[in-house]
Amino acid sequence: MTLQRMDNVGIVVEDLDAAIAFFSELGMEVEGRMRIEGLFADQAVGLDGVRSEIAMMRTPDGHGKLELAQYHAPAAIGGGAHHPPNTLGLHRVMFAVDDIDDTLTRLRSHGAELLGQVARYEDVYRLCYLRGPSGIILALAERIG
CATH class of the missing domain: 3.10.180.10 (2,3-Dihydroxybiphenyl 1,2-Dioxygenase, domain 1)
Structure with a gap:
């Protein structure tokens, strides 16, 4: 199987x-x-x-x-909505986007908080981590090369 x-x-x-x-x-x-x-x-x-x-x-x-x-x-229990990205367990969910800056702007209106800054990985990607609803950590990746 x-x-x-x-x-x-x-x-x-x-x-x-x-x-x-x-x-x-x-x-x-x-x-x-x-x-x-x-x-x-x-x-x-x-x-x-x-x-x-x-x-x-x-x-x-x-x-x-x-x-x-x-x-x-039963009521949900606190799971650490503000734990850092290196906490054991489910780390984050990553999404590929066309325009990371536009995506961040749109998501900020829904409470998203950038965890660091938008970083460049060589000449291939722009990447960032952000915290969304209920403390969910998302990663965004924009292919640039």
Whole structure:
């Protein structure tokens, strides 16, 4: 048996509407939105009494997906929304963009904070890290060479 594909990356957020707006501004599209609850949810995630709402966000090419989840029950627990990029666990999600400066400007209106500065990697990429909704760290890469 072989791996077929990576289906999505799941991210728990405090405010689903704000996260959807943020990732929509980035250029992702809402593929679907639904409530998740019941025995199957409890069994799948290993929690009792799960009530959540998810939104599946899709990249324009259709290959990359984020599953944004807001837990109503049991309540989400703090996971370190302000931990630095070298914290153990999921590090960040990187997106390729056409114009890093324009993307940063648009995302700042949704609360994005640049973690360092836009850096140049040789004559190939401009790169940066930023913090988005619920402390999510994103990386942006603009190919320049």
